[in-house]
Every structure is written in C-alpha cells, then in structure tokens.
Amino acid sequence: MVASSPRPEPMPAATIASPLLVAGNRCGGYCAGTGRKVRSVRRNRAREPVHMRETVVASELDLALVHALQLRPRASWAELAPPLGVTPGTLARRWERLTGAGLAWVYAAPGREFSRTRCSAFVLVRCRPGARGRLAERLAGLREVVTVELTASGSAALLLDVLAPDLPSLTALVLERLERLPGVTGVDTLLTTSLPLEASRWRLRSLDAGQLAALGRAGARPRDPVSSVGLDDVDHALLDVLVRDGRAGFAALAEHTGASPATVRRRLRRLTESGVIVFRCDMADELTGLPVPVTFLGRAPARDVNAVHRTLAALAECRLVAAVTGRDNILVTLWLPGVGDIQRRETALCARLPSLTVTDRIVGLRTVKRMGHLLDQQGRRTGTRSIRPW
Structure with missing residues (x-):
C-alpha cells in the first residue's frame, strides 16, 4: 500500500542532452556505433566510485510516443506500435528510458466529476523575502496542495493548485494551515467554478x-455525472497506485488491491467513464519546447465568458482555462517559447477578445510540484508525493 509519510519516492537521476552531443561521450549514454548503454564511473578523492548521470537524447520517435500516450495513456505497446512504425519492444524500451530519466510520465488526475462535486482553488501566496524556497518545499509536502509554482509576479511569490473534498475542508486548509505557515504574509484564494x-x-x-x-480518438467523452460517485477501499487503493503510475497493469493493480484482475478492470472503467479520474501523460520542459508558463488573470462580462473560454481553449499553447471567483473571473495558463512571447500573446488576445481585460500576468519561474509529482529545475520528475483528493 502507499505509505502515509510525505517522504518522496525517488526517481533515477538523469539528464537530457542536446542532439549535438554525440552518443557514447565520456559522460555516459549510448556507446557510439554499438547501441549499448554504458555507465561512466569516476572516483572521488576518497577513491569511492561516483556514478555519473545518464545522458538521454530525446528523438522524434520519443516525441511521437509521448504524443500518442497523451491520446491513449494506457494503450498497450502492441496497439501503439503500428501507427508509430516500430515494434512494441522498441516502444517499451523507449518509454522505460524516458520515465527513468524523469522526462515523461503517465498518471491519474482528478477528472470532470471532481470539479463538479468537490472543491478546487488556485491560491496566491505572498511571503517575506527569503522565505519562498522553504515555503515551497513545505507546501509540496501537503497532499491537498497538488501543484506548487514559484512565480516572478509581484502579486504573489507562489501559485498553488489546491484540491479538497468540500468547501469546509478547503477553508480549514487555507485558514488553519496555509495562513499560519512561518513567512506567509498573505493568501488570496480563487475558487474554481468550472474548468472549460x-x-x-x-x-x-x-x-x-x-x-x-490511425490512433483514433482517445475515447468517448465521459458523461456528465449527476452526483458524486461513491468510492470504497478498493477504489482508493487503485487510485493510490494510479496517481503514481498511470500505466500500472491489471495484474499489478489486482495484487495491490487484493481484488481480481476482472474486478480491477471494471472498477477502473467506472472511475474513468464517470469522470472521477482522467489519465495524463506529462513531460519535462525539454520535450515541450515551451519552457515559459504564464498564467493570465482577467475579467469579462458574464454574457461573454463562455465565448472567451472557447476562444482561449482553442489556442495551441493553452494548457488550462478556469472560471474563478473574486475580482477576476477568468484564469488561463499558456506555455510559451520565451519571455518575449508574453506581451505579444497578451496583445493578440486582447485584440481578438475586446471584452477581456487582463489584470495580472503570473510568470512561472519553476514548478516544484505538478499534480503530486516532484520536479527538478529542468522540469524533470524526481519523485512523487502522492495526492488523495477524493
């Protein structure tokens, strides 16, 4: 079972190199001309072996594989191999290499049912100078705080994504825990009313x-749930595994839960079709080519909100659109190629959406935690602090 301790589960350390770096260089990687993986070892002054980190170069096939898993996160390698033009074994090896390096990972996240029947919010945290790093580390240890981002905005030092089973639980988290953390000078809570x-x-x-x-659709859009889906111990045991590894097989899930593979299959189908969970394939910044996340806060007249949501959601670089409470009623996150694109994108948006007024631009400096997964400064996954918002 998943441990209750907040200690992160470590991931193998690895780096991604520029394609200009040749395989088999002295820092490790693949031996040129042989396809063999080699491990570089040097020794410190005490003559103890120190293993260098493996160098991983992402290829076009790797990028295609990640995109395919975004569409069908739990598809078998045999299903994905024909569209990608390689063997199942090649895909399995590629995926093991990517996940081992922390460059890509599949996991279960709260689905549409959560936003309708439970409570989520974006929280802007202000703090004293010098306290941000310590606060980020402490906040990353809280299960309810699923995402922690250090920002360059003057309005907040940290941007949090918080999930709770209900409004009283969220209120207790903000008032009794977040606001009382040493170094915190202010907290603004934007409740999420919908996620277009x-x-x-x-x-x-x-x-x-x-x-x-060839890959087809990822599957039918889940029906809108009319009420909260009841979860029992078997469901929670499944979720505990899937938030860490969304591609865990039915046999492994059955062993973890003590249920039969057939029962696990039925439960998983119910969880996905009801919108309790959705599977994501996420990746490090190096793979996206969009290393600058910016969150725009803005407001639009109520009569125009839905049209603004649709326009924003259609943007290729748009990662999230949320309707929120407070002075502003729209929150949108874009992933952009560079800092210089922020102003250009805002100008284009305002020209296209004259009823939208942008009130703040929150630029992400570093994401410490994303939906329970811990990231290093390059956005590579280094471990997990499993979430359990259900």
Missing part, C-alpha cells in the same frame, strides 16, 4: 495526420 479546459487535453503535436487517424 484542463491539462489532460493539451497536446504535444508531434504526430502527423495519418498517425492521428
């Missing part, structure tokens, strides 16, 4: 039209 676009629908755009057609 959530992160699982963002795409890498590495597949061509033929590959997309």
Whole structure:
C-alpha cells in the first residue's frame, strides 16, 4: 500500500542532452556505433566510485510516443506500435528510458466529476523575502496542495493548485494551515467554478495526420455525472497506485488491491467513464519546447465568458482555462517559447477578445510540484508525493 509519510519516492537521476552531443561521450549514454548503454564511473578523492548521470537524447520517435500516450495513456505497446512504425519492444524500451530519466510520465488526475462535486482553488501566496524556497518545499509536502509554482509576479511569490473534498475542508486548509505557515504574509484564494479546459487535453503535436487517424480518438467523452460517485477501499487503493503510475497493469493493480484482475478492470472503467479520474501523460520542459508558463488573470462580462473560454481553449499553447471567483473571473495558463512571447500573446488576445481585460500576468519561474509529482529545475520528475483528493 502507499505509505502515509510525505517522504518522496525517488526517481533515477538523469539528464537530457542536446542532439549535438554525440552518443557514447565520456559522460555516459549510448556507446557510439554499438547501441549499448554504458555507465561512466569516476572516483572521488576518497577513491569511492561516483556514478555519473545518464545522458538521454530525446528523438522524434520519443516525441511521437509521448504524443500518442497523451491520446491513449494506457494503450498497450502492441496497439501503439503500428501507427508509430516500430515494434512494441522498441516502444517499451523507449518509454522505460524516458520515465527513468524523469522526462515523461503517465498518471491519474482528478477528472470532470471532481470539479463538479468537490472543491478546487488556485491560491496566491505572498511571503517575506527569503522565505519562498522553504515555503515551497513545505507546501509540496501537503497532499491537498497538488501543484506548487514559484512565480516572478509581484502579486504573489507562489501559485498553488489546491484540491479538497468540500468547501469546509478547503477553508480549514487555507485558514488553519496555509495562513499560519512561518513567512506567509498573505493568501488570496480563487475558487474554481468550472474548468472549460484542463491539462489532460493539451497536446504535444508531434504526430502527423495519418498517425492521428490511425490512433483514433482517445475515447468517448465521459458523461456528465449527476452526483458524486461513491468510492470504497478498493477504489482508493487503485487510485493510490494510479496517481503514481498511470500505466500500472491489471495484474499489478489486482495484487495491490487484493481484488481480481476482472474486478480491477471494471472498477477502473467506472472511475474513468464517470469522470472521477482522467489519465495524463506529462513531460519535462525539454520535450515541450515551451519552457515559459504564464498564467493570465482577467475579467469579462458574464454574457461573454463562455465565448472567451472557447476562444482561449482553442489556442495551441493553452494548457488550462478556469472560471474563478473574486475580482477576476477568468484564469488561463499558456506555455510559451520565451519571455518575449508574453506581451505579444497578451496583445493578440486582447485584440481578438475586446471584452477581456487582463489584470495580472503570473510568470512561472519553476514548478516544484505538478499534480503530486516532484520536479527538478529542468522540469524533470524526481519523485512523487502522492495526492488523495477524493
């Protein structure tokens, strides 16, 4: 079972190199001309071996694989191999290499049912100078705080994504825990009323039209739930595994839960079709080519909000659109190629959406935690602090 301790589960350390770096260099990687993986070892002054980190170069096939898993996160390698033009074994090896390096990962996240029946919010945290790093580390240890981002905005030092089973639980978290943390000088809470676009629908755009057609649709859109879906111990045990590894097999899930593979299959189908969970394939910044996240806060007249949501959600670089409470009623997160694109994108948006007034631009400096997964300064996954918002 998943441990209750907040200690993160470590991931193998690795780096991604520029394609200009040749395989088999002295820092490790693949031995040129042989395809063999080699481990570089040096010794410190005490003559103890120190293993260098493996160098991983992402190829076009790797990018296509990640895009395919965004569309069908739990598809078998045999299903994905024909559209990608390689063998299942090749895909399995590629995926093991990517996940081992922390460059890509699949996991279960709260789905549409959560936003309708439970409570989520974006929280802006202000703090004293010098306290931000310590606060980020402490906040990353809280299960309810699923995402922690250090920002360059003057209005907040940290941007949090918080999930709770209900409004009283969220209120207790903000008033009794977040506001009382040492170094915190202010907290603004923006309750989420709807999510016209959530992160699982963002795409890498590495597949061509033929590959997309061969892969088909990721599946039917889940029906709108009319009430909260009841979860028992078996469901929670499944979720505890899937938030860490969304591609865990039915046999492994059955062993973890003590249920039969057939029962696990039925439960998983119910969880996905009801919108309790959605599977995501996420990746490090190096793979996206969009290393600058910016969150725009803005407001629009109520009569125009839905049209603004649709326009924002159609943008290729848009990762999330949320309707929020407070002075502003729209929150949108874009992933952009560079800092210089922020002003250009805002100008284009305001020209296209004259009823939208942008009130703040929150630029992400570093994401410490994203939906329970801990990231290093390059956005590579280094471990997990599993979430349990259900």
